[in-house]
Amino acid sequence: MSIAKVIRERRSIKKGYKPDAVPEELVLELLNDAVYAPNHGLREPWRFVFVPSEKKEAFVEKLITVYPPETHEARREMYNQPAAYLIVIMKEDPRQKQWEEDFSAVCALIQNFQLLAWERNLGVVWKTNAHNWDPKAHQILGVAPGEKIVGFLHLGFFDEKDVPEARPRTRAEEKFTRFE
Secondary structure, rough: OOOHHHHHHHHOOOOOOOOOOOOOOHHHHHHHHOHHHHHHHHOOOOOEEEEOHHHHHHHHHHHHHHHOHHHHHHHHHOOOOOOOEEEEEEEEOHHHHHHHHHHHHHHEEEHHHHHHHHOOEEEEEEEEEEHOOOOHHHHHHOOOOOEEEEEEEEEEEHHHOOOOOOOOOOOOOHHHHOOO
C-alpha cells in the first residue's frame, strides 16, 4: 500500500472497538518504528504510559475520580470503550524554540504511530480531554513537573465495516500562496 493511500484512508476510530486485548508487544513494535519521527538534535522528548487491556478497568476507576461525581457513570462508560490506552508524555523544555520543536516531534511520532497502527487494523483516536492538564490525572500517571501529556491514544481493534466515511478536506490550493 502506498504511503499516500495509508494517509488518505486512515481514520480515527472513536467507538466500536472489538473486545480483543491489545498486545503490549504490538504497541512496542509500533512505537519502535514511530520513534523515527523527526526530532531536532535527537532529543527524543517523549515517554509513554501503556494501560493494557487487563488493567483498563482499574485505570478507568482511578481516572474518573478526576471528574465530578455526577459525571462518573458517563465517564466510566466512555473510558471503558477502548481496549487499551497509550498516554504520550513529553518533557517540557523551558526554552520556547526547543519546546516547540519537541512538541512538533511528539506530534509527528503520534501520527507515525497512528499510521502504523492503521496498517495493522489497530484503531486509534488521539484525545486531548480536560484530564490531560489536571494535576490529579498527572499524579495517577506519574507525570512529573516539567512534563506535559500530549495525548491519550485510545486503542482497539476494529471491524472494517465500522470504519467511518472520509470527511472532506480543503484542497491545498485554497490555502496556498506564493511568495512574490
